[in-house]
Every structure is written in C-alpha cells, then in structure tokens.
Amino acid sequence: METFKELLKNIQNPVNIVIGKYEEMRKTFIGFAEKLCEISSKISYDVDESEEFVTIRSGDIKIVYQCLPIKLEEFARLVYVISNRDVKLRELESDIKAVSGEIIAFTSPFCSHCSRVVDIVTKFAVANPKIEVRIVDAVHFRELSKEHNVISIPTLIVNGRVKLTGEIDENKILNALKEDRYYDYKLGYYAYMLREGLVEELRKDIKTKSDAKVVGDLLTHPMLRVRIGAMLLLEKLFKENPEIVEGAKPKIRELLKHGDFRVKEDAALILGKIGDKADIKFLEDLLVSENVDVRDSAVEAIEEIEERLKRG
Structure with a gap:
C-alpha cells in the first residue's frame, strides 16, 4: 500500500473508478477503491449495475479494466497515468491524435511482458x-x-480485425490503427463493386495485403453475389501476385472453423485456389468433419494445392 501512496499522492486531475456488476471483481475492487480514495481526494468511485466490469475515467479519457484484481499495482499505475496525462510518445503524439479506434489488450497477471504493453x-x-x-x-x-483466436500473450486486437503479437511497440500499434482507418469505406466500396459484377474493375484497386484482407472479410457477406465475387477476385489476384492474397488468408483460415458448414465448404474451396503448402495442415483438420460436403471440399482443395506445387 505504501507504493500506491507514493505513486498517487500527487495526482493532478480527478479520476473516477466505476465498478460494474461482475461478481468476481466487484467486492475486491470496492475495497481497493476505498483505499485509493483515502490516498487522494481526487480519486472517487461509484458502483454501477449497468456496467459489466471496471472503468477508469478522467475527463473524456476512459479505460475498461476486465481483469481480476490480482495485479493491483498495475491498476494503480493506470490511475496515475490517466490522471497526470503522463504521456511520453515523442514525435508520435500528433499522429496518434489523427487516428481513432479500439484496442483490446489481452494480458495475464503472470506475463512478464504484459505490463509494458498495458502501459x-x-x-x-x-x-x-x-x-x-x-x-x-x-x-x-x-x-x-x-473469439479473437488469442493463442499467446500479450496480444492486441485493433478495431476487432488487426492482431498484434510478439514484440509490440508504439509504432506497430499506430500503424495498425492507420491501416484500419479506411476499412469501413473499403468494405462498402468493394461490396458494391462485387455486387454490380465489376470484378475486373475492382481488381485494379487491390494493390496491398491490407486491400486483400478486406476482400477476405467479404467472404461472409450476406449477399451471395458478393461472396462469389470475392472468391473470384481472390483467385484472379493469386494468379497475378500470390503475395497479395496472403492478406486474406488469416480470415479464410478462421472461416475453416466456422459453425456453418456452407461457410467451411466455401473457405476450403477458395483456399484450394490460392493456398500453398502451409495451408494444407489447416485443410486437413476438415477431413474428420461430420459433414460430407466439407470433407469433400477439403480433399479437393488439398489435391489442388498439391497439384499446383508439383507444377511449380
């Protein structure tokens, strides 16, 4: 507790801790928040049943804390940084102010690298x-x-689509936010072009892996015409530049695990058209599917990839 006192006794701006209804967090955080309020009159807390977890607010700054109250030092540090606006991001700050979005940081109290990423x-x-x-x-x-296919920590999910793992730094996060900046516009524009059957015209606009990723996301579009167009477009792109379609593969591999058999079947078929040796192991998981069409699609896709590899 002495560490918290030293850190928080000189905070500058009011901070409000909103404690939600999640039972495993609630009781401990109420007790902890009461102690923080004793350290500084600028710290307050409320219990709000409409909230699920814990939220730290100061002015228009907000961070949702969906963690068990184990690393309370980390929580106190968050309160300090938010209150004192303790930001040292050097030349990146103006670029950060120019973007927007959502970052979900998946951490663990037993992860030695997570505190730095949280900071x-x-x-x-x-x-x-x-x-x-x-x-x-x-x-x-x-x-x-x-849901977010998190297999290592720390992992960041930016705007629900871009995943960052491994060595995560300020530049990587900023680039992920920038990369996704025009995602919604591209998604709508690409869907319109595919719906109108303008595959050849759209093909000229797909120049990066990021563009191909948007095409991959359209494989689950509610309109059949758009889904078919996306598959056809990826096949054309693969023939011209196989490197570009790598941007769509994470989404396609994810769809191989989809709950809808038809989605799995389509994902296997397109992976057969654009996949390489590394994709075979993902398709092999479908060989034990209870759905015969999914199994057949996986077999066909694997054979197509192997034949392409033989041809070189």
Whole structure:
C-alpha cells in the first residue's frame, strides 16, 4: 500500500473508478477503491449495475479494466497515468491524435511482458480519447480470447480485425490503427463493386495485403453475389501476385472453423485456389468433419494445392 501512496499522492486531475456488476471483481475492487480514495481526494468511485466490469475515467479519457484484481499495482499505475496525462510518445503524439479506434489488450497477471504493453496502450488512450482501450485477462475470460483466436500473450486486437503479437511497440500499434482507418469505406466500396459484377474493375484497386484482407472479410457477406465475387477476385489476384492474397488468408483460415458448414465448404474451396503448402495442415483438420460436403471440399482443395506445387 505504501507504493500506491507514493505513486498517487500527487495526482493532478480527478479520476473516477466505476465498478460494474461482475461478481468476481466487484467486492475486491470496492475495497481497493476505498483505499485509493483515502490516498487522494481526487480519486472517487461509484458502483454501477449497468456496467459489466471496471472503468477508469478522467475527463473524456476512459479505460475498461476486465481483469481480476490480482495485479493491483498495475491498476494503480493506470490511475496515475490517466490522471497526470503522463504521456511520453515523442514525435508520435500528433499522429496518434489523427487516428481513432479500439484496442483490446489481452494480458495475464503472470506475463512478464504484459505490463509494458498495458502501459503503452494506456498512453494511447490518454493521448487520444477517441482510441478506446480495454484490458482483458486472457486466461480468465477464455471465451473472449477464443473469439479473437488469442493463442499467446500479450496480444492486441485493433478495431476487432488487426492482431498484434510478439514484440509490440508504439509504432506497430499506430500503424495498425492507420491501416484500419479506411476499412469501413473499403468494405462498402468493394461490396458494391462485387455486387454490380465489376470484378475486373475492382481488381485494379487491390494493390496491398491490407486491400486483400478486406476482400477476405467479404467472404461472409450476406449477399451471395458478393461472396462469389470475392472468391473470384481472390483467385484472379493469386494468379497475378500470390503475395497479395496472403492478406486474406488469416480470415479464410478462421472461416475453416466456422459453425456453418456452407461457410467451411466455401473457405476450403477458395483456399484450394490460392493456398500453398502451409495451408494444407489447416485443410486437413476438415477431413474428420461430420459433414460430407466439407470433407469433400477439403480433399479437393488439398489435391489442388498439391497439384499446383508439383507444377511449380
């Protein structure tokens, strides 16, 4: 507690800790928040049943803390950084203010590298309140981790689509936010072009892996015409530049695990058209599917890839 006192006794701006209804966090955080309020009159807390987890607010800055109250030192550090606007992002700060989005940081109380990543994403939220940050205990909230296919920590999910793992720094996070900046526009534009049958015209606009990633996301579009167009477009792109379609593969591999058999079947078929040796292991998982069409699609896709590899 002495460490918290030294850190928080001179905070500058009011901070409000909102404690939600999640039972495993609630009681401990109420007790901890009461102690923090004793350290500084600028710290307050409320219990709000409409909130699920814990939220730290200061002005228009907000961070959602979806972690069990194990690393309370980390939580106190968040309060300090948010209150004092303690941001040292050098020349990146103006670029950070120009973007917006959501960052989910999957961490663990037993991860030695996670505190540094939490510190970085907190500074992003402080530098630009339009960047929403949520810190999640990946081990405890397994379903959310599974939903985002988190297999290592720390992992950041930017705007629900871009995943960062390994050596994560300020530049990588900023680039992920920038990369996704025009995602919604591209998604709508590409869907329109495919719906109108303008595959050849759209093909000229797909120049990067990031562009191909958007095409991959259209493989689950509600309109059949758009889905078929996306598959045809990826096949054409692969014939011209196989490197570009690598941007769509993470989404396609994810769809191989989809709950809808038809989606799995389509994903296997397109992977057969654009896949390489590394994709075969993902298709092999479908060979034990209970659905015969999925199994047949996987067999056909594997054979197509192997034949392409033989031809060189």
